[in-house]
Amino acid sequence: MKSHVQLFKTLADETRLRILMLLYAKGELCVCDIIAALLLPQSTVSRHLAYLKKSATVSDRREGLWIYYSINRNHQLMEELEPFLRKSLQGSSVAASDQNRLLHYDHNCA
Numbered sequence: 389m390k391s392h393v394q395l396f397k398t399l400a401d402e403t404r405l406r407i408l409m410l411l412y413a414k415g416e417l418c419v420c421d422i423i424a425a426l427l428l429p430q431s432t433v434s435r436h437l438a439y440l441k442k443s444a445t446v447s448d449r450r451e452g453l454w455i456y457y458s459i460n461r462n463h464q465l466m467e468e469l470e471p472f473l474r475k476s477l478q479g480s481s482v483a484a485s486d487q488n489r490l491l492h493y494d495h496n497c498a
Contacts, residue, residue, distance in 0.1 A: 395465050398443040403436045409483045410490060411446065412474060416458040425490035
């Protein structure tokens with residue numbers, strides 16, 4: 389039951405939902421990609437990513453200096469919620485804007 393409560397607390401934040409929608413759409417993103425898409429400071433994005441990681445909704449991997457995040461496919465509840473989240477946020481103008489900014493972002497984290 390505690391894992392369910394933790395997951396729903398995690399999902400109860402707009403910024404974290406925005407991050408999850410980007411990860412569902414793109415599969416894997418580095419922090420600089422997420423910053424560019426959300427137009428938020430690095431500290432804010434990193435704090436929300438840490439919360440998502442603590443709740444095991446995302447996983448990360450290091451490649452050189454960069455850390456890449458993706459949806460934790462081993463989290464059963466996230467797998468079950470994915471269709472619901474995609475469908476319910478499909479018409480979101482905020483999520484569409486985030487994805488559009490990411491699409492036009494020139495990935496250069498250096």
